[in-house]
Amino acid sequence: MATPLVTADAPGTTTASAPLDTGALTGAPITTRPGRWIDGWNPEDAGQWASVGRSIAKRNLGLSIFAEFLGFAVWAVWSIVVPQLAGVGFVLSVDQTFWLIAVPSLVGATLRIPYTFAVPLFGGRNWTIISALLLLIPTIGLGIVVQNPSWGFGALLAVACLAGVGGGNFASSMANISFFYPEKEKGRALGLNAAGGNLGTAAVQWAVPIVIAIGAGISLQRAGFMFVPLVVLAAFLAWKYMNNLSNAKSDPRSYGVATKSRHTWILSFIYIGTFGSFIGFAGAFPTLLKGQFPDVTISIAFAGALVGSLARPLGGILADKLGGARVTIAAFTIMGVGVVCAIFALRAHSFGAFLASFLVLFTATGAGNGSVYRMIPAVFRFGVTDEADRLRRIRAAAGCIGIAGAIGAFGGFLVPRGFAASTSLTGNIQAALWVIVGFYLVMGLTTWAVYQRRSGQFGTTVI
Structure with missing residues (x-):
């Protein structure tokens, strides 16, 4: 016997009745079943949505x-x-x-x-x-x-x-x-x-x-x-x-379609630099503070993750106006400068300069996270030929977002392990920081060469 449809009168309560009428806007009706399942959901239906x-x-x-x-x-x-x-x-x-x-x-x-x-x-x-x-x-x-x-x-x-x-x-x-x-x-x-x-x-x-x-x-x-x-x-x-x-x-096929595009792997590489840096540095920052400046309370470490989190939507907004590639290149540039300043702050044993450098770095990683996510749909929309191609590209973009999100998070593993290797080999983390600066340079140049260069595939298109 089929389960009778019910509608939600208020959050958490259900009463047996006819399907929920979306009113005069003539949207398609929504019905619910036990277990708070919704049937007929269509956010693209203006009447139902409103x-x-x-x-x-x-x-x-x-x-x-x-x-x-x-x-x-x-x-x-x-x-x-x-x-x-x-x-x-x-x-x-x-x-x-x-x-x-x-x-x-x-x-x-x-x-x-x-x-x-x-x-x-x-x-x-x-x-x-x-x-x-x-x-x-x-x-x-x-x-x-x-x-x-x-x-x-x-x-x-x-x-x-x-x-x-x-x-x-x-x-x-x-x-x-x-x-x-x-x-x-x-x-x-x-x-x-x-x-x-x-x-x-x-x-x-x-x-x-x-x-x-x-x-x-x-x-x-x-x-x-x-x-x-x-x-x-x-x-x-x-x-x-x-x-x-x-x-x-x-749609498992979206991942299959995405894996066939070189842009999925390029964007995933770039996302390691932004999101991977955010997670990696956020994880290591309290330990770095404890090891380099033992007299400073590590509770201040939260400020880095805070500014990085708040900067993420800002990066998306700037990318909408200026283009995701431009904002991402700027983010890598600022991130590199922040890390170099942190290295010199360590050499001078200046806590204030070290903290300021990392706050700049975290802000740039957050903005870069937002801008890369804006780049993905723009990259896959470019060059659409017909409706079938458009749908295929939407599927590929969705798969790319999932793959890039997973691969980018591996940066949270690579950054602290890099610090461990640097400390074991040289006695401090500065070598690892210089390597990270080099990666930012490569990632920034990659973003420019593939998505911003006028003579490249995308020409004058704003990505």
Whole structure:
């Protein structure tokens, strides 16, 4: 027997009735089923969107941002825990500390593509509940393992790996929200979703030093346990108020189409430089501060991730006006200058100059993240010949976004591992910083040569 259709009178409540009428705007009706499934969703239908669609989409976006915010926070929590481990009795080498910072990014990057397919498979609401509750494993594990130094590096590394599930949340959250919004409003919605998630990195680096220092001594286990009520709240709100869309379907072919385009790999390489730098430097920054300026409180480290997160939507706005390639080239230029200034600040042992250099660097990485995401659809739109070609290119752009997002996140692993190698070989991180400057130069030149050069494939087209 078929399940009777019901309509949502208010968030979290359902009553048996006829399909939800979209009113005088003659939009197609929306119907819901138990489990908060929605049938007939079509954000491109102006009547449906104006009458009921927009409010439903906004509600799901807000709750998605909250869940993704926690995902990023859990993903980044080891960045602020690692510098505190010595204070609770753990004895670790420099190489081991950078491994603990790097592995969450490695796992998170690997999970991003499978997490994208989870939304159509389970439903956006259902997967938000599942992915939120999965955050309890690494957070409770963190709260347990840091209480006993005898657990050793192996146990710490295992729990740090589990924190990678927070990095996967970004991909599923972005995929879910993309189904809720019409094309003309999708960019803004996804930008808000991404920025809200990125802010989780800054928030955890600000909050953990405060929470663990309440009372006498350092209670590092609170860095994990503090998430438990927040995660439960996110899962409850998703269960109560979010929706599943029955017409949200995955398109594995989009990845296949994207892999055949050289631009997917070029853009992914460029995104390692922007997003990978953001994640990598955000993860390593507290440890760098602790190692280079031990008298400075590491709570200031949150400022880097904060300005980088806030600059992301700004980068997208500038890219809309000036072109994504131009903004990306400028971002790499500023990032290179920021790193060079940081090197000289280290040599002068100037904390103020070091902090200022990194804030400039973080701002540029955030802007670059926004501009690269703007470049992707522009690149794949270029040279459309007919409607079939347009649809193929839309599919390829969607696949490219997923691939670039996953590959870019691997930068969060490469940056701290580069610092570890540099420290082992030369005794400091300056060699790694010079290598990073070289990569920025190559990435900036690549962006110019492929997407900005007038004699290139795109000519005078603004990408």
